[in-house]
Every structure is written in C-alpha cells, then in structure tokens.
Amino acid sequence: MVRDSVTPRRRPHLVVAAAVCVVLLLVAAVGVRHYVVRPFRVPSASMEPALQAGDVLLVDRATRGTAARGDVVVFDGRGYFGPAEGGGRYWVKRVIAVGGDHVECCTDSGALTVDGTALEEPYLSPGTAPSEIEFDLLVPEGTMFVLGDNRDDSTDSRHLLGAPGGGMVPVERVVGRVDRLVWPPPRSGSL
Numbered sequence: 001m002v003r004d005s006v007t008p009r010r011r012p013h014l015v016v017a018a019a020v021c022v023v024l025l026l027v028a029a030v031g032v033r034h035y036v037v038r039p040f041r042v043p044s045a046s047m048e049p050a051l052q053a054g055d056v057l058l059v060d061r062a063t064r065g066t067a068a069r070g071d072v073v074v075f076d077g078r079g080y081f082g083p084a085e086g087g088g089r090y091w092v093k094r095v096i097a098v099g100g101d102h103v104e105c106c107t108d109s110g111a112l113t114v115d116g117t118a119l120e121e122p123y124l125s126p127g128t129a130p131s132e133i134e135f136d137l138l139v140p141e142g143t144m145f146v147l148g149d150n151r152d153d154s155t156d157s158r159h160l161l162g163a164p165g166g167g168m169v170p171v172e173r174v175v176g177r178v179d180r181l182v183w184p185p186p187r188s189g190s191l
Contacts, residue, residue, distance in 0.1 A: 037058045037059060037060060037061060037176075037179065038058070038059045038061055038175065038176065039056055039057065039058055039059075039182070040056070040057050040059055040074050040090060040092065040175075041054065041055070041056050041057075042054060042055040042056075042057065042092060043088060044153075045150055045153050046092075046093070046148035046149075046150050046153055046154035046155070046156070047072070047092055047093070047094070047148050047149045047150060047154075048125070048149065048150040048153075049123075049125050049149070049150075050072070050123050050149050050191065051072075051092065051149075051178075051181070051191075052187075054183075054184075055181055055183060055184070055187070056181070056182050056183035057074070057092070057178050057179075057180070057181055057182065057191075058178075058179050058180050058182055059073075059074045059175055059176035059177065059178055059179060060176045060177050060178075060179040061175070061176045062176070063174070063176050063177040064174055064175055064176045065171060065172050065174055066171065066174060066177075067095045067098055067144045067171045067174050067177075068095065068098065069095055069096065069097060069098060069101070069114065070094065070095065071094070071095045071177045071178075072092065072093070072094050072095075072177065072178040072191055073092070073093065073094075073095055073144075073146070073174050073175075073176065073177050073178065074090050074091070074092050074174070074175045074176060074178065075090070075091055075093070075146075075169055075173045075174045075175060076089055076090060076173045076175060077089060077090070077091040077169065077173070079165075080160070080165045080168075080169050080170075080173070081155065081160065081169070090175065091146075092178065093146035093147060093148055093154075093156055093157075094123070094146060094147055094148070094149055095144050095145075095146055096112065096114065096119070096144075096145050096146060096147050096157075097114050097139045097144065097145040098139060098143075098144050098145075098171065099139055099140060099141035099142050099143055099144070099171070100138075100139065100141060101114050101115055101138070101139045101145070102114070102115050102116070102136075102137070102138050102139075103135070103136075103137060103139060103145050104135065104136045104137075105130060105131040105133065105134050105135050105136075105158075106129075106130055106131060106134065110129055110130060111130060112130045112131060123149050124149060124151065125149075125150070128150070128151055128152065129151065130151065131147075131151055131158055132151070132152075133158040133159070133161075135158060135161060137161070137166070139168060140166075140168055142170055142171055142172070143165075143168035143169060143170055143171060144168065144169055144170075144171055144174075145157045145167065145168060146169060157169070178191050179191070
C-alpha cells in the first residue's frame, strides 16, 4: 500500500500572526493620529471655563492649516509664542480674527469688535473683561489672532503685539480644530 506523501500546508505560527497583527494595528494608529484625530492634554487654565488644565482633547486633523473665527484650535507656537506651560510647543486658543479682519479692543461697553461688530463671547466666565489690553489692528492675510477664554490668565496674541510676528500666528501652524473633550468622562463631549 502506497501512501500519498503530499505535505500538508504549514499554518503561520501563532507568534508570527500576532506580530503581524500588532504591526498592522500600530500602522493604523499612526495613520489615524496623522490624518484623522490626535489627542492633546490641556496644560494650563488659559481656556477655562470651557477647558481645564489636565483635560484631554481630540483634534480633528482634517482641519489642519485652517482657521475660522470662533474655532478652538491647537497650533504649533514655536517662533511665535514661547514654550507652552510644561515646555511644550503646542497651544490651545480660540480664534478671534483671521486674515483681513480688523480687530479692536474695546468699545465703550467693553466688547471686542471684529470688522466693527461687537463679539458676543458667552464662553467667558461671568464678570471677565474681554481684555485689559487695548489694541486696534488689522490681521495680516494667512494669520490668525488668538485669545484664551480665561483672559485674566492667558498668554495670547494680545501679549505679543510688540514681538516679531505681532502676536499673529500663521494659519498653516494649526494642527487642527478641537473636536471633542474626552477626559475627564463627566465633562466629555463635543466642545
């Protein structure tokens, strides 16, 4: 009697299969972080009450390099702002004005104006002045004028008006718009 001597196909070893899965997951995670969303931790109280120190945010990477009035964005401040609290290079601020906008502080009633229209700023804590620093400027094309919501405890465009760049940040430095707050769980949700 003759037996068929066909060798059965070898199955990949379990360790090799696990390694391939891990590599694929890492590639997917890097892709998601680079092209879809990226997490950031808020380093300071400059955006209170909306964002608090220690909060973890997800930034929409599809919006990198763009900014619109009212957006809360994370941007690379190197060369325009000093190191962020904790020595980081990323800052989170609210976009008040973009290229071509005329922004001024303040009206007789204390409001900021953009192109002559007073801003409604419901995100400020009650009793917080829009700014203690007066300014009247035209935002250059391709840049943005940013402020923290906690105006009494925020280093922002107002504080850098005399510095190189005049406190303006190139829009190309925007890493992305803040999409949602993910930590701590009781406050998580869209911004």
